Amino acid sequence: MAGLVTTFGSGAMTNSIGDIGDARCILIIGTNTTEAHPVIGWEIRKAARRGTRLIVANPRWIQLVREADLWLQHRPGTDVALLMGMCRVIVEEGLLDADFVAERCENFDAFKNSLEGFDLDFVERTTGVPRGQIVEAARMYAGNSPAAIFYAMGITQHSHGTDNVMATANLAMLTGNVGQPGSGVNPLRGQNNVQGACDVGALPNVYPGYQPVADPAIKDKFEQAWACSLSAQPGLTITEIFDAAYRGQIKALYVMGENPVLSEPEAKHAEEALQKLELLVVQDVFLTETARLADVILPGVTFAEKDGTFTNTERRVQLVRQAIEPVGNSKPDWWIIGQIAQRMGGKGFDLTGPSAIMDEIAQLTPAYGGISYRRLEEGGLQWPCPTEEHPGTPRLHTMLFSRGKGHFVPLEYRPPAELADDDYPLILTTGRSLFHFHTGTMSRKVRGLNVFQNEELVEMNPKDAAILGIADGDMVRVVSRRGAVVARACLTDASPAGMVFMTFHFAESPTNQLTNPALDPVAKIPEYKVTAVRIEKNGQMVAMTER
Amino acid sequence: MGLKLDKIRLKIDGQEVEVEKGATVLEAAKAAGIYIPTLCYDEDLEPYGGCRLCVVEIEKMRGLPIACTTPATDGMVVHTSTPAVDAVRRTSLELLLARHPSDCLICNRRKPVIGEEQCSPYDVCLRSVAVTDRCVTCPANERCELQDVIDYLGITELRLPRDTERVPVDVSNPFFDFDRNRCILCARCVRACNEITGVGAIDLAYRGYSARVATFGDKQLLESICRSCGECVVHCPVGALAPKETHRPEREVKTTCPYCGVGCQMYLGIKDGKIIAIRGDKDNDVNRGRLCVKGRFGVGEYVTHPERLTSPLMNRNGEFVEASWDEALDEVARRFSRYNLDEVAVVSSAKCTNEENYILQKFSRAVLGTQNVDHCARL
Numbered sequence: 001m002a003g004l005v006t007t008f009g010s011g012a013m014t015n016s017i018g019d020i021g022d023a024r025c026i027l028i029i030g031t032n033t034t035e036a037h038p039v040i041g042w043e044i045r046k047a048a049r050r051g052t053r054l055i056v057a058n059p060r061w062i063q064l065v066r067e068a069d070l071w072l073q074h075r076p077g078t079d080v081a082l083l084m085g086m087c088r089v090i091v092e093e094g095l096l097d098a099d100f101v102a103e104r105c106e107n108f109d110a111f112k113n114s115l116e117g118f119d120l121d122f123v124e125r126t127t128g129v130p131r132g133q134i135v136e137a138a139r140m141y142a143g144n145s146p147a148a149i150f151y152a153m154g155i156t157q158h159s160h161g162t163d164n165v166m167a168t169a170n171l172a173m174l175t176g177n178v179g180q181p182g183s184g185v186n187p188l189r190g191q192n193n194v195q196g197a198c199d200v201g202a203l204p205n206v207y208p209g210y211q212p213v214a215d216p217a218i219k220d221k222f223e224q225a226w227a228c229s230l231s232a233q234p235g236l237t238i239t240e241i242f243d244a245a246y247r248g249q250i251k252a253l254y255v256m257g258e259n260p261v262l263s264e265p266e267a268k269h270a271e272e273a274l275q276k277l278e279l280l281v282v283q284d285v286f287l288t289e290t291a292r293l294a295d296v297i298l299p300g301v302t303f304a305e306k307d308g309t310f311t312n313t314e315r316r317v318q319l320v321r322q323a324i325e326p327v328g329n330s331k332p333d334w335w336i337i338g339q340i341a342q343r344m345g346g347k348g349f350d351l352t353g354p355s356a357i358m359d360e361i362a363q364l365t366p367a368y369g370g371i372s373y374r375r376l377e378e379g380g381l382q383w384p385c386p387t388e389e390h391p392g393t394p395r396l397h398t399m400l401f402s403r404g405k406g407h408f409v410p411l412e413y414r415p416p417a418e419l420a421d422d423d424y425p426l427i428l429t430t431g432r433s434l435f436h437f438h439t440g441t442m443s444r445k446v447r448g449l450n451v452f453q454n455e456e457l458v459e460m461n462p463k464d465a466a467i468l469g470i471a472d473g474d475m476v477r478v479v480s481r482r483g484a485v486v487a488r489a490c491l492t493d494a495s496p497a498g499m500v501f502m503t504f505h506f507a508e509s510p511t512n513q514l515t516n517p518a519l520d521p522v523a524k525i526p527e528y529k530v531t532a533v534r535i536e537k538n539g540q541m542v543a544m545t546e547r
Numbered sequence: 548m549g550l551k552l553d554k555i556r557l558k559i560d561g562q563e564v565e566v567e568k569g570a571t572v573l574e575a576a577k578a579a580g581i582y583i584p585t586l587c588y589d590e591d592l593e594p595y596g597g598c599r600l601c602v603v604e605i606e607k608m609r610g611l612p613i614a615c616t617t618p619a620t621d622g623m624v625v626h627t628s629t630p631a632v633d634a635v636r637r638t639s640l641e642l643l644l645a646r647h648p649s650d651c652l653i654c655n656r657r658k659p660v661i662g663e664e665q666c667s668p669y670d671v672c673l674r675s676v677a678v679t680d681r682c683v684t685c686p687a688n689e690r691c692e693l694q695d696v697i698d699y700l701g702i703t704e705l706r707l708p709r710d711t712e713r714v715p716v717d718v719s720n721p722f723f724d725f726d727r728n729r730c731i732l733c734a735r736c737v738r739a740c741n742e743i744t745g746v747g748a749i750d751l752a753y754r755g756y757s758a759r760v761a762t763f764g765d766k767q768l769l770e771s772i773c774r775s776c777g778e779c780v781v782h783c784p785v786g787a788l789a790p791k792e793t794h795r796p797e798r799e800v801k802t803t804c805p806y807c808g809v810g811c812q813m814y815l816g817i818k819d820g821k822i823i824a825i826r827g828d829k830d831n832d833v834n835r836g837r838l839c840v841k842g843r844f845g846v847g848e849y850v851t852h853p854e855r856l857t858s859p860l861m862n863r864n865g866e867f868v869e870a871s872w873d874e875a876l877d878e879v880a881r882r883f884s885r886y887n888l889d890e891v892a893v894v895s896s897a898k899c900t901n902e903e904n905y906i907l908q909k910f911s912r913a914v915l916g917t918q919n920v921d922h923c924a925r926l
Contacts, residue, residue: 017809018832038744038776038839039809045745067745189808191897193904194924200905202895202922208905213918228913231888235918241892250919252886256907257896258923279882286854296879297867299856300899302849303805304815304822308900310803312810312833320900323800323815323822324850328857331872333896333903337910339872343880346914349906357902379831380810434774435840437806443841445849448721452775452840 002523003165004185007173008396009403011210012195014184015148016314016382016394021047022182025144027137029057029079029168030154030529034064035434037152037188037313044150053144055137057082058154059429060501061494070137073496074127076427077158077416077530082134083167084411085123087174088115089138096142097176105173105406114410126413142175146182153190154431157528159417161520166409173406179398189313191438196311199368199383200361204235209365225364227347237524239264239517245273252279256333257300261289262439262504265526266482267512283336286441289507299330306332307354309376311383315393317371318380416530417518420498424480424532426464427499428514436505443505456487456509458535459501465491470537477536478502483513489535500533557623572625573601573614583627584636584696586643587733588615589782591836592742598733599639600696603627611635637700643693643731645707647785651682652697653704685729686793687786693731714759719769722844723780723790727759730787736760736779743837748773775840781826790844794823801828804842805898809833811842822847883915892919 004011020026020043034041041064048054048067056065057072057079065071074082090096091112101108120131127134141147149172155164168185177183189195201208211218213234223230236244242264244250253274264270274280274293282294291297303310305327308320326332334351341349351357355373362368367383370390375381381392396402420427435452436443443449458478460470470476472491477484478500487502487509495501504511518527553568557575564579571594576583587597594616602611606624611632614625626632644652682688717725734751737760741747748771752761762771780788796816804811811834816824825843829836859875860867870878883891893911895904904922911920 016832037807037809038774039811039834039837042744042837046742049745189924191808191923192803192805192810193899193901194808194897194922196901197895197897197899197904197922198924200901201908202904202920203908203924204918204921207912208908222912226909226913229916230912231916231918233918235920236892238894238921238923241894241919241921244892244919249890250892251890252883253892253894254883254907254911254915255894256903257898258894260894260923263923279886281879281883285856286852287856291856294860295862295882296875297856297860297862298875298879299858299860303802303900304846304850306900308902310805310810311901312803313808314810314833316810316833317901318803318810318812318833319801321800321802323802323817324820327851327855329859329872330855330857333899334906336876337903337906339876340880340883341906341910341914343876344884344914346910348913349910351906354900354902357905361901361905380812380833435845437841442805442849443845445852445854446845447848449841449845451721451769 003162004169004187006162007166007169007407007409008178008185009401010396011187011198012315012396013186013188013313014178014396015181015186017043019181019184019395020044020148021050023047023052023146023148024182025053025055025141025147026150027055027057027141027147028064028150029083030156030164031150031152031188032058032060032062032154032431033150033152033188034062036190036432038434040150040188053140055140059496059499070133070140072127072129072133072137074129076429076499078127078413079155079158079164080160080167080411081118081123081126081413082129083164083171084115084118084413085120085127085134086138086141087167087171088118088120088123089135090142090174091115093139095139096174100176101174104401105408107408107410110410111170111408114412117412141171145175145177146180147175147177148182148184148186149177150186150188152188154529156187156523156525158525158530159518159520159527160414161525162522163411163414167411169406170408170411173408178401178406179395181395184395187313192312193310195313195315196309196317199311200365204237207364208361209367222364239519239524239526242270242273245277248276251277253277254281254283255290256283256337257285259284259288259290259439259441261293262507262510262512265512265515265517265528267510267515268483269517283333284441285330286445288439288441298336299328300333300336301326301330305330308334309354309358312380314382316380316382317368317376319373319376417527418481418516418530418532420532424534425498426460426533426535428478428480428531428533429499429501429529430504430511430515431501433503433505436503438505440505440507444507456485456502456506456511457490458487459490459492459495460535461493461495461497461499462491463497464500465489468535468537470535474537478514478533479536480514480516480531480533482516485509485511485513500535555619555621557619557621557625559625560627566619570619571615572603572605572612572617572619572623575619576614576625576627581627582699583614584699585615586692586696586731586784587735589735589738591782592735592738595734595738598643598731600636602632602635604629604632633700637702640696640700640702641705641707644702644705644709646710647693647731648685648729649705649709651685651688652694653702654682685786686789687729687783691786692784717767719767720773720775721791722775722840723777723788725768725788727787729785730760731785732758732760733784734760735782735784736788739778739782743778744774744776746772746774746776749779775844776838777840777843778837781836790824792823794818796824804838805846806841811838813838813842815846821851888916889919891915891917893917895920895922897922897924
């Protein structure tokens with residue numbers, strides 16, 4: 001998100017799902033769309049079959065490669081090199097949209113100078129993608145406007161994820177692919193309401209509507225609205241919170257609807273941090289691995305037992321309606337928090353219900369200013385929607401960028417924090433399966449979904465497996481510098497040699513005990529997508545030097 | 548500049564109809580509220596022209612063209628029900644019925660004439676019908692497009708002997724069954740799988756009398772590349788592809804899917820306080836009716852799962868004991884009050900609603916006094 005804020009002024013998907021069919025070219029990078037966002041994946045597939053050029057950039061074979069005009073199989077963590085290489089070809093061959101760059105953007109010269117560092121020999125060597133393909137991709141993307149870029153966690157979950165995002169923005173601005181239908185830079189948000197949780201201020205550095213905590217005028221605004229005094233010091237991010245808890249600095253933690261014991265990188269460390277707390281309160285619908293460590297557990301309800309709103313990946317605020325009564329003695333999360341706040345003397349927590357809370361959000365959040373339940377009954381609204389009369393915004397940056405001018409960012413290539421070496425010769429990347437979700441708290445409870453997959457699979461290339469003497473279906477031990485996890489091997493050409501793939505849906509094989517908590521310096525996202533590992537069978541370590 | 552779409556005018560069964568250029572005769576008839584029987588036609592799919600039931604007569608055209616693939620043209624004069632049309636479509640239908648359990652279709656108790664005995668779902672079937680062919684055993688009973696067509700054409704008896712040889716039902720998928728004995732080979736499932744999702748797990752295999760919908764290698768669905776989204780089930784006009792759970796909801800509630808960030812709109816079907824069926828909402832710009840396997844089949848079971856937490860729990864010397872809400876809330880408030888702002892932190896949730904995230908960050912900042920509030924956006 002930080003990357004798009006720097007370049008465009010807004011961190012959300014620029015275009016709408018309905019725009020996909022308008023694109024003449026689509027570049028998808030770092031997203032296995034048909035698995036993680038199935039309906040958008042189908043839409044992209046349909047567009048490709050109707051003639052939209054499709055470029056897939058992914059180290060792994062994914063379903064959409066079947067529909068692709070071009071598959072760039074770059075090495076994990078080399079996205080900046082790949083995208084800047086494409087930019088360089090576009091500039092050198094004069095394929096850029098010079099008017100758009102001159103009129104709507106700034107800092108082009110500095111960016112152009114930084115392309116010096118990306119001659120195609122270097123890019124080919126770094127990414128492993130033949131230079132001919134890079135040239136072809138650049139021509140295809142630049143020559144078929146409108147062209148859209150879609151990305152997901154494969155771009156952001158790196159120690160230089162912000163650079164990756166800015167590289168996609170550079171590419172889009174360079175070719176004038178911002179603002180029209182079928183163009184844009186579109187980050188696909190993973191969870192149902194990641195976008196909304198960010199929008200309404202569940203972030204340590206901003207209030208609702210991305211209004212900075214450190215801005216004195218904003219501080220005043222919220223102190224008045226909430227009748228309290230507020231700290232002007234941005235707080236800790238989730239991964240920093242666990243570090244602080246581990247050091248003993250954070251002593252009390254409130255967790256609502258999250259399962260960090262499985263989702264945090266170097267999860268063992270997160271679990272130990274939770275054990276060191278003096279007070280852990282967990283509000284959830286199931287006794288998760290995290291809830292087991294709690295001092296008090298408060299039973300919340302699922303989406304089917306309460307009213308509310310989710311904001312989807314294309315900034316669309318949509319209603320969630322109560323369909324059944326709360327199970328047992330469980331209560332809606334907003335009610336629980338309101339009760340605790342009131343018992344601690346908080347003012348403004350005598351809540352009457354979600355609709356009134358949305359009215360308060362609308363008062364304090366400019367982009368949500370015109371959103372109310374009355375309007376949402378008619379259908380979703382895409383923010384910004386500043387006033388009662390505003391129809392919502394399907395496309396961002398149509399005339400001006402949110403920040404005024406689009407800002408080109410000069411970039412340099414930085415390798416992932418961890419590289420393969422003799423002790424850990426393989427690169428592990430994590431992702432999702434169609435049949436499960438996140439830490440599996442919901443989907444693992446559905447018997448039918450477990451028929452399709454009920455255990456973690458270590459997807460690896462048959463060549464690597466042959467060297468290690470591993471057969472399809474063998475139980476193997478995956479070892480990183482931070483831990484070891486046992487799971488079943490699945491031999492597949494989808495994983496290139498030198499790379500293995502696991503999800504993190506299965507508590508029995510907690511993949512995130514392996515992952516690297518190396519953070520992107522700006523966005524503080526951990527590097528889930530690149531972890532150096534080795535694979536052992538029967539506890540034996542096999543050197544992979546033959547490879 | 549307002550874009551003026553080309554309109555054309557035609558006459559169907561004596562009625563003047565105006566439609567946009569490019570519309571088919573069938574679409575023109577639908578727009579005018581004129582029913583033409585169809586089975587393979589589906590508004591979500593490309594025209595197919597497979598079932599031949601939508602034959603019509605068009606003046607100045609030879610033969611009996613099919614309405615679903617014939618473009619409407621200006622000045623066209625269409626007749627949807629003539630003796631020639633009826634003869635052709637009745638024969639098509641009778642041939643189809645020779646390979647479909649048809650006892651439910653021609654049962655004189657299903658659409659009772661006034662004064663005759665009615666039949667309700669719990670009545671004993673008085674007819675000498677094989678148990679497997681009884682109407683109540685079909686999940687599509689009373690919402691079957693084949694029944695609609697039979698009623699429209701008024702078919703009340705079978706002239707052709709029926710082939711009663713049964714093929715095994717594919718029950719391998721955990722969420723839906725595929726009973727080929729009820730299949731009418733309209734290929735809507737095949738086309739949905741191909742056109743809507745692009746998966747292409749099934750196709751029409753073999754020829755002539757042996758033709759059947761099959762996966763690659765004619766394996767069971769679970770062993771195929773099927774991703775279990777259920778679009779085939781949604782588009783099946785009869786009871787061949789049907790959910791394992793066939794109870795019908797008492798009411799439906801429109802809401803937003805709780806899984807990924809796409810935000811598909813769907814209807815939860817409720818019966819006895821449980822979610823028993825889910826269908827996609829067609830009337831929105833996000834998913835336009837489509838759902839994936841998790842949204843369509845992966846919600847109800849976890850919502851009312853027996854492992855749900857149903858009472859506040861407090862950890863007493865390593866054991867969780869049930870507590871009242873007052874006890875639990877007081878304890879949380881009392882214990883949090885002991886810490887100052889840099890000793891506390893709050894983890895919010897991308898699974899919870901906007902309103903809940905807002906209230907939790909407000910609680911964190913205004914009551915606990917800490918800016919240490921975040922959620923799993925980065926994870």
